[in-house]
Amino acid sequence: MTEHKLQRGSERDLGWADEAWSRAEAKIGRNARTIGAAFPNGTINGRYVRGPAHDWVAGFWPGMLWLAYRENGDEELRCVAEACERQLAETLQTYDLLHHDVGFMFSLSSVAQHRQAEASGRGGDADAKRHALIAANLLAGRYNPQGEFIRAWPNWDGEDHAGWAIIDCLMNLPLLHWAGREIEDTRYKHIAIRHADSVLRDFLRPDGSVCHIFRYDPESGTPIGSLAGQGYAADSAWARGASWALYGFALSSRWTGEARYREAALRVARFFVSQLPEDAVPYWDFFLPEAGKESMPRDSSAAAIAASGLLELAEQLTAFGGAGVEDAAWCRTSAERIVQSLCGRYAEWGDEHEGLLRHATGYYSRGVYVDESLIYGDYFFVEALAKLRGRKELFW
Ligand code: GLY
Numbered sequence: 001m002t003e004h005k006l007q008r009g010s011e012r013d014l015g016w017a018d019e020a021w022s023r024a025e026a027k028i029g030r031n032a033r034t035i036g037a038a039f040p041n042g043t044i045n046g047r048y049v050r051g052p053a054h055d056w057v058a059g060f061w062p063g064m065l066w067l068a069y070r071e072n073g074d075e076e077l078r079c080v081a082e083a084c085e086r087q088l089a090e091t092l093q094t095y096d097l098l099h100h101d102v103g104f105m106f107s108l109s110s111v112a113q114h115r116q117a118e119a120s121g122r123g124g125d126a127d128a129k130r131h132a133l134i135a136a137n138l139l140a141g142r143y144n145p146q147g148e149f150i151r152a153w154p155n156w157d158g159e160d161h162a163g164w165a166i167i168d169c170l171m172n173l174p175l176l177h178w179a180g181r182e183i184e185d186t187r188y189k190h191i192a193i194r195h196a197d198s199v200l201r202d203f204l205r206p207d208g209s210v211c212h213i214f215r216y217d218p219e220s221g222t223p224i225g226s227l228a229g230q231g232y233a234a235d236s237a238w239a240r241g242a243s244w245a246l247y248g249f250a251l252s253s254r255w256t257g258e259a260r261y262r263e264a265a266l267r268v269a270r271f272f273v274s275q276l277p278e279d280a281v282p283y284w285d286f287f288l289p290e291a292g293k294e295s296m297p298r299d300s301s302a303a304a305i306a307a308s309g310l311l312e313l314a315e316q317l318t319a320f321g322g323a324g325v326e327d328a329a330w331c332r333t334s335a336e337r338i339v340q341s342l343c344g345r346y347a348e349w350g351d352e353h354e355g356l357l358r359h360a361t362g363y364y365s366r367g368v369y370v371d372e373s374l375i376y377g378d379y380f381f382v383e384a385l386a387k388l389r390g391r392k393e394l395f396w
Helices: 015-035 060-072 075-093 102-119 126-140 167-182 187-202 239-256 259-274 300-320 324-346 375-388
Strands: 040-044 047-050 164-166 213-216 223-227 360-363 368-372
Touching (some): 015 060, 015 075, 015 375, 040 368, 060 075, 075 102, 075 126, 102 167, 126 167, 126 187, 164 167, 164 187, 167 239, 187 239, 187 259, 239 259, 239 300, 300 360, 300 375
Antiparallel strands (some): 164 213, 213 223, 360 368
C-alpha cells in the first residue's frame, strides 16, 4: 500500500466520493483480470471492443491502472500497465500510424510509469522515460512554424490534412512541456506555447464555446476557418471539444503559469456549465437544434473530462490567488455537482457491463460508440474521483 496523506480541497462531506472510489477501484481490479494488457476503446453489448496499440485511446487503460495502483499498490495492476506500455512503445516504429495524439497515449502510459517509479523512490523508469521522449519528438515534429500550430493527422481517408489542427491537441501539450523540462531544452515549451496561443486566437469564441477543427494554409500559415469535425456543425459546440479546451487550457496554465490560459479555461468553463441540463451531463453537442434535442444522446465522457478539468482549474486559480479564489470555489462546486450526478445516474459498478460510465458518445455523425461507455470517459471519471479525494499529482 502506498503511504500518503490526502489533502482534500473542500470542507464539504465527500464520503460519497470515497464510496465511489472504492467501487471504481474494485471494478478496475476485476477488469484487469479480464481485459489484461489490451486496449479497450468503447463498449458494444456491454463489452469493451479492444483495439490496436497505435489507437489514440491506447493510453487510457494503463493510465487508469496507474491511478488505482498508486492508491492500493496492487502489483497485478502494475504488471498489466507495464505490459501495455511495452506494446505502446513498439508503435513508435510505426511512424505512419501515429499522429498528434501521442500526447494522450504516452502521457498516461510511459510518463505515468516513469513518474510512478520516481514516486516509489526507484529513481524513475529509464525505458519508459526514453519512450516518452521519442513520442515528444514525434509530436514536436508535427509543428508547422509558418502557421504556429501542431498538425493533427496524416493524410488518411484520402483527405489533405496538412493544415488541420484540432482542439483535442491541447491535451497533448503536457508531453512537450514534460520532455522539455526533462532534457532541459526550451524548444518543446516554445512549440507548446505557440500552438496554445493559436488555439486561443482561432478556436475560442467570445461566448466560451470552441470549434473542433481549424484549418490553416499549410504553406503560408494563413488561418482559413473552422470545420465541424466531430461536432454538429462548423459553428456548433461539440461538448467533448469544450471539455478538451477547458482542461487543456488549465494544463497550459499549470505548465507556464500564464494568466491568459487560466482566463481562457474559465471562459470555457462558464460556457460549459451554463449549458448543462438538469443532471449536469451534456448532450453530445451544445448547439443542437431544439426540435428533437431531448432524444439526442448525452456524452458522459465530456462531463467527466470537464469535471477533472474544473478541478485542475480550481487548483490553478487558487495557486495564483486574488479574485480567482472565488472562481476556484465555483469550479470545485461545479465539478462536484457533475461527478455526483455521474456516480448516481451514469456509473455502472457491476460486472454485467465492462465500462464504468454509461451514456457516452464517441462520434455521433459516424455512428461510432453512440450511447456507450468510452475508455476515456472512464479514465477521467476515475481521475476526477482521485482529485476529489485529495490526490493533486497528475500524469499530465
Ligand atoms: N480525440 C478524439 C475524441 O475526443 O473523440
